Amino acid sequence: MTGHITVMTTTDSKEAAEALAVSAVEARAAACAQIDGPVTSVYRWEGEVRTEQEWRVLYKTPAAAFTRLAAHISSVHTYDTPEIIATEISHGSAAYLAWLTEETGQG
Secondary structure (H helix, E strand, O other): OOOEEEEEEEEOOHHHHHHHHHHHHHOOOOOEEEEEEEEEEEEEEOOEEEEEEEEEEEEEEEHHHHHHHHHHHHHHOOOOOOOOEEEEOOOOOHHHHHHHHHHOOOO
């Protein structure tokens, strides 16, 4: 991966989302994280269709930090199989993207 990415995960409470966001930024695995929710998620798990409220955490980080961020999310997440999805940032202000790089120690 090159450039910068957003990485998304979801969790079951506002408090868990805040813990995921803060711990990743403190670990410098992401420059920042945004929390939104609740969102309604409909999914199949263990043979059942479920509908649950979740909170979404959206991280911003250099693509080079993805492996570190994904490992961090997996190590602190309460879900057996946490959602970890990365999307490339195709355009962004040069100053903001430089800040992402600086804040994660990737520069």
